Amino acid sequence: MSSSEDHPAKKQKLDVESKVIGTHNGTFHCDEALAVFLLKKTNAYATADLKRTRDPAILDTCSIVVDVGGVYDESKQRFDHHQRGFTEVFGYGFKTKLSSAGLVYKHFGKDIIAGRLQLLLDDAKVDTLWLKMYKEFVEAIDGIDNGISQYPTDIEPVYRGRTDVSSRVGHLNPAWNEPFDAKTLDSKFLQASSLVGEEFMNRLDYYANSWLPARDLVSTALTKRTEVDPSGRIVLFEQFAPWKEHLFELEPLLSITESSQPLYILYPDEAANNWRIQAVPASPSSFESRKALPEAWRGVRDDELSKLSGVEGCIFVHASGFIGGNKTREGALKMARLALAI
Structure with missing residues (x-):
């Protein structure tokens, strides 16, 4: 990984062998930590380097940029959600505004799932798991990063919960009074990306290897229920x-x-x-x-x-x-x- 650098950089052409993922430096959040992890699970960016910076000149040299840059444009491989007027959602009935995690998952999630499970991209299981993983894992990260309350704001919770994956990623940032430098932050970011990414993959494995087979059993039993009793x-x-x-x-x-x-x-x-x-x-x-x-x-x-x-x-x-x-x-x-x- 390249360390965070905010000094001017000469724009360079990147060939297929030297792709670079760009995201912002400084304090990190769960959405770009997951976005970077997911990109590293794609064929296109599996061997890509990582640059953490807010310098537009450096970001301009990156093959793909997430969570910074003020642009959402798939054709340019730019996936930010902070710009004015951004309202992108996942679709399929989901209404939560996307963060960089949701954006990357929306465009690359099926490829990641198919690759992980050694399935063809058009296998119906890929679609089912793609929607399931958004509902059960990614949407909450989108909602938290965009400041969308899970419950109506006039309801006061009876206790606080700070053990969700977004909170755990946030806690990996150095404390305000703890000495740190760019190298330390970059190292902590990789730790955070691994944490949320491994949890994502563990959840995907569960849904693929346990939840989906149960769904198949239920589907089969429902179609055969009149054989058990004519009433169905x-x-x-x-x-x-x-x-x-x-x-x-x-x-x-x-x-x-x-x-x-x-x-x-x-x-x-x-x-x-x-x-x-x-x-x-x-x-x-x-x-x-x-x-x-x-x-x-x-x-x-x-x-x-x-x-x-x-x-x-x-x-x-x-x-x-x-x-x-x-x-x-x-x-x-x-x-x-x-x-x-x-």
Whole structure:
């Protein structure tokens, strides 16, 4: 990395072998720390040097510039968001104004994801993960850097949280009364870029290797639900997977109407070697169910519940009716079918 220099520099032509990423020097923030990390994960800028400066003459020599320069122009590889009149958002329903992190991610994110996972750029998984990573990781960095409140400003939080990745990056800057020089700041910036970048990659790996396979399982189970019960109201998983978020996102994509929405989910509880029946909530964060298990079953257990329901192998039904258990798959399915009819 080139150290920060603000003295005049002669403009030079850069060939493909000597690309340079430019960003501002001085105090650093999470957005350009992530932007630089992401650029280094692209084929175009993987071997690029880094210059941290605000000198326009030096920035002019850079192949790409982020978070400084007052210009957003993809054709010129300039990605700043501080200029008057800048209103760029990610799109796809997202309304948070982009920072340099969001700008770089919007234009280079799909390439980075495809490269990381060894997928073709037009693979549907790339699009799904690109949107997911923006929602779950990048958007918050955009919002914080642009000073956009996460909640209405008239709500006073009951406690302070300073452990988000933007705060942790900010804390890597030297304190106001701590001696430092340009070399120290450049070193700290690289540390910050690595911190937020590694967290980004860890999150991407999770969504690619855990979240996405769960989504596939839920999608398959939803398309086969009429094989479980002709009503389509019961979904069965042969293995447990996190399902709530996926179910609510996939229902409209699969054109599942309200009248045929699943009411009960069946899955094995491998730790207890039995089966669970769970009522689908009214919304992803709701404690209310679309159709709770029968009121007469709630809070009843074991043989008493089996006698009451007429289903062998019953274990329990929670007092709120949102979940129950049976010793076998067949028993759980019988409970679900009976619950539909009550």
